[in-house]
Amino acid sequence: MASLPVDLEDLIVCSKCDLLHRKATLSVAARAKCARCGTVLLVSRPRAIGQVLALALTAAVLMTVVVFTPFLQLQSGQFVSRASVFDTVMTFSEGIMLPLSFAVAVSIVVLPLTRLLALIYAFLPLFFGRSALPYAKVSFALAERLRPWAMAEIFMVGVAVALVKLSSLATLSVGPAFWSFAAIVLVVALKDTLMCRYSLWSLLDRAGA
Known part of the structure; x- marks a missing residue:
């Protein structure tokens, strides 16, 4: 079965364990963590x-x-x-x-x-x-x-x-x-x-x- 094409711009690599994730849209002050090791990948801070x-x-x-x-x-x-x-x-x-x-x-x-x-x-x-x-x-x-x-x-x-x-x-x-x-x-x-x-x-x- 052919895999669906993936835009590399939509992927995030965990800096600790190298697991690939799809980029998600976060609400204000929300965090996205690695599914494997728990490392914080994204933080939504508009005024950061x-x-x-x-x-x-x-x-x-x-x-x-x-x-x-x-x-x-x-x-x-x-x-x-x-x-x-x-x-x-x-x-x-x-x-x-x-x-x-x-x-x-x-x-x-x-x-x-x-x-x-x-x-x-x-x-x-x-x-x-x-x-x-x-x-x-x-x-x-x-x-x-x-x-x-x-x-x-x-x-x-x-x-x-x-x-x-x-x-x-x-x-x-x-x-x-x-x-x-x-x-x-x-x-x-x-x-x-x-x-x-x-x-x-x-x-x-x-x-x-």
């Missing part, structure tokens, strides 16, 4: 693009606060030391520690900021009803590829461990950069939760990217 852009812009602004304002202050007797993320990176910028300095800068500043700017570049014109910019799909693909390598939350875990270990040796206080970095972790997590990647790819297709 505006929310994602707002959160990405917020995180990008907070990143500038993180880089140049004090992150931690250490006081022991008369000795007081303040350090920003930029100061921390530059501390290891000479000699054999240079690769470590480069890795820290890339993983906690460059990659997260690049990912945020790539999302803004890809979807900001679409939010205002304009055509997609050149290489918008490439920009969104870059943002997705960088997701596992943007390690802001790992850095916060390391800072928390350091605070516990140093608390008995000196008086520690956190600066505005610390709270900004904590806010970035929460904002990026919320942004990734709101993103329906299939819907965003479809939006780029319709915008002629």
Whole structure:
């Protein structure tokens, strides 16, 4: 028996188990899950693009606060030391520690900021009803590829461990950069939760990217 022709545009592949599904029309706030493993395939959020852009812009602004304002202050007797993320990176910028300095800068500043700017570049014109910019799909693909390598939350875990270990040796206080970095972790997590990647790819297709 001959199989019916299937339009590939109507198929969705589960990112976890590779099971094929037919695309369904969802009501507002509804979710479509994989029939085999339960992975969320589609989420209907008509205003998600505006929310994602707002959160990405917020995180990008907070990143500038993180880089140049004090992150931690250490006081022991008369000795007081303040350090920003930029100061921390530059501390290891000479000699054999240079690769470590480069890795820290890339993983906690460059990659997260690049990912945020790539999302803004890809979807900001679409939010205002304009055509997609050149290489918008490439920009969104870059943002997705960088997701596992943007390690802001790992850095916060390391800072928390350091605070516990140093608390008995000196008086520690956190600066505005610390709270900004904590806010970035929460904002990026919320942004990734709101993103329906299939819907965003479809939006780029319709915008002629």
